[in-house]
Amino acid sequence: MNTAKTLRMAIFFAYSAICLLTRLLPFRPLQTSLILAMQMPMSRQWGCSVGFVFGFINMVSFDLITGHVGWWTLTTAISYGALAYLTRICINTTSATRYLYAALVATLGYDILTGIILGPWLFGQSLFVTCMGQIPFTIMHLIANATFSSLLGTYLETVMQKEVVVSPSLRKEQKSWQMI
Numbered sequence: 001m002n003t004a005k006t007l008r009m010a011i012f013f014a015y016s017a018i019c020l021l022t023r024l025l026p027f028r029p030l031q032t033s034l035i036l037a038m039q040m041p042m043s044r045q046w047g048c049s050v051g052f053v054f055g056f057i058n059m060v061s062f063d064l065i066t067g068h069v070g071w072w073t074l075t076t077a078i079s080y081g082a083l084a085y086l087t088r089i090c091i092n093t094t095s096a097t098r099y100l101y102a103a104l105v106a107t108l109g110y111d112i113l114t115g116i117i118l119g120p121w122l123f124g125q126s127l128f129v130t131c132m133g134q135i136p137f138t139i140m141h142l143i144a145n146a147t148f149s150s151l152l153g154t155y156l157e158t159v160m161q162k163e164v165v166v167s168p169s170l171r172k173e174q175k176s177w178q179m180i
Contacts, residue, residue: 036083076114087106099154
């Protein structure tokens with residue numbers, strides 16, 4: 001295995017561990033997760049499939065550790081993984097504004113799908129009760145994701161570019177992939 005792939009795997013698992021540990025912290029503010037902020041640059045630099053796996057693994061591992069595995073685990077994991085593909089559409093340059101925009105779109109899409117559409121179906125709540133609970137939840141989720149994504153996204157992307165690109169041929173390949 002070459003050095004770039006080994007380094008990529010190390011960064012992937014380190015970021016996954018950081019995300020999981022921050023979600024397991026007691027007394028942390030609700031909806032303060034680093035997953036989206038780390039998933040977006042990963043999707044841009046290493047592809048949507050890697051971003052999908054990152055989001056999926058983070059959601060499943062948290063539910064496994066906390067003992068709350070069920071249909072919710074599958075729906076949230078697939079939905080969060082799918083945000084990697086949305087990221088490739090929303091972010092075409094490395095800028096904090098683009099990361100902010102993508103975080104807002106991704107968070108609203110995720111919360112509408114998993115909270116408002118799937119919530120009543122999975123938990124048997126009325127749509128009104130679901131919406132009343134979802135509004136403050138989504139506001140907190142938007143603030144956290146927008147803050148972390150706009151502050152960390154561009155920084156993490158530059159770290160990934162510097163650490164992973166070790167040869168001129170890889171740098172050329174990476175630049176051509178970013179243009180897609």
